[in-house]
Amino acid sequence: RKEVEQDPGPFNVPEGATVAFNCTYSNSASQSFFWYRQDCRKEPKLLMSVYSSGNEDGRFTAQLNRASQYISLLIRDSKLSDSATYLCVAPNTGNQFYFGTGTSLTVIP
Amino acid sequence: NAGVTQTPKFRILKIGQSMTLQCTQDMNHNYMYWYRQDPGMGLKLIYYSVGAGITDKGEVPNGYNVSRSTTEDFPLRLELAAPSQTSVYFCASSSDGATNEKLFFGSGTQLSVL
Numbered sequence: 001r002k003e004v005e006q007d008p009g010p011f012n013v014p015e016g017a018t019v020a021f022n023c024t025y026s027n028s029a030s031q032s033f034f035w036y037r038q039d040c041r042k043e044p045k046l047l048m049s050v051y052s053s054g055n056e057d058g059r060f061t062a063q064l065n066r067a068s069q070y071i072s073l074l075i076r077d078s079k080l081s082d083s084a085t086y087l088c089v090a091p092n093t094g095n096q097f098y099f100g101t102g103t104s105l106t107v108i109p
Numbered sequence: 110n111a112g113v114t115q116t117p118k119f120r121i122l123k124i125g126q127s128m129t130l131q132c133t134q135d136m137n138h139n140y141m142y143w144y145r146q147d148p149g150m151g152l153k154l155i156y157y158s159v160g161a162g163i164t165d166k167g168e169v170p171n172g173y174n175v176s177r178s179t180t181e182d183f184p185l186r187l188e189l190a191a192p193s194q195t196s197v198y199f200c201a202s203s204s205d206g207a208t209n210e211k212l213f214f215g216s217g218t219q220l221s222v223l
Contacts, residue, residue, distance in 0.1 A: 008149075034211060041197055043214035044152070087151060089212075095140060095159055096167060097212060099151040 003027060004090045006100035014108050017078045021103045023088030024070045033071045034089040035062055038102065044087055048073070078107045111135050115200050115215035122190040122222045130185040130218050132200030140203045141183040142167075142212070143175065145196040152199065158183055190222045 006023045013019045025033070032051045036044035048055055050071055054063040061074040071090075075082055088100040113134045122128055134141065139160045144152040154167030158177040172194060174186040183202075187194060197219050201212040 004151075006151075036212075041146070041217070041219075043199055043216050044212075045214070046211045049211065096154055096157060097142070098154075099144075101149070101151040 003092070003098035004088055004100040006088050006103050008101055008103060010104040010106060012106045012108055013078055015078055015080060017107075018074065018076045019078060019105065020075075021073045021086055021088075021105075022070055023072070023090075023100055024068075025088075025090040025098075026069070027090060027092050027098075028066075028069060030090045030092065032091060033062075033064060034097075035071075035073050036087040036089060036099075038085045038087055047086070075105075078105075080107050080109060083107045113200055113202055113213050113215040115198075115218055117218060118216065119219045120221070122187075122220065124190060124192065124222060126190050127186070127188050128190065130187075130198055130200070130220075132183045132185065132215060133181050134183075134200075134202040134213070135181065136202060136204070136213065137180060138202035138204050138213070139180065140205070140210075141177065142201045142203075143173070143183070143185045144199045144201065145169065145194075146199065147196050155185065155198075187220075192222050194220065195222045196220060 035047045037047045038044045048062045050062045059076045085102040087102045116131045142157045143155040153169045156175040158164045200215040203210040
């Protein structure tokens with residue numbers, strides 16, 4: 001089983017739509033999780049951190065379900081500029097960050 | 110504030126050649142990482158370091174070597190380049206490891222082995 005698994009998509013949604021991505025992780029000891037955004041093979045950039053049940057930042061909401069070992073990212077009122085690949089990251093207890101394969105989002109005018 | 114700096118940005122190698130990818134950070138971070146990203150895939154950890162003089166293997170270390178003589182620098186060495194090493198390489202650093210700290214990334218090196 002992979003450390004982190006994501007639905008690769010692609011997700012194609014119209015502007016203004018709400019879209020959600022899920023990510024499952026295998027290490028039950030992981031304490032914190034991250035969503036990174038990556039544009040066109042550029043370096044990933046941190047979007048949100050998730051340390052407890054959830055975190056909200058404007059149009060973006062990240063939620064953590066420890067019992068089911070998954071985290072989700074919800075984007076409301078999608079903008080064209082949200083088009084990117086979203087990477088789920090789960091650390092292990094050995095100082096390693098494990099990345100999912102990424103979920104591709106295209107917001108259509 | 111430069112953050113994490115990687116050089117070169119692009120490189121083409123012939124099979125069997127060697128090269129070093131340079132990575133330096135000016136944030137005094139203890140933890141540094143090298144990842145590779147193949148098309149349509151996530152990032153795979155090659156090697157990481159928790160401090161000067163300490164390195165450890167990640168998920169895909171074969172064909173690579175690293176060193177960490179200073180806190181700032183973490184070069185990645187390819188000794189005998191192979192086509193399977195064609196990828197985008199990212200160096201990253203963090204202050205306190207994977208528990209609750211985010212990663213700071215360099216801008217990446219696009220490497221092609223022909």
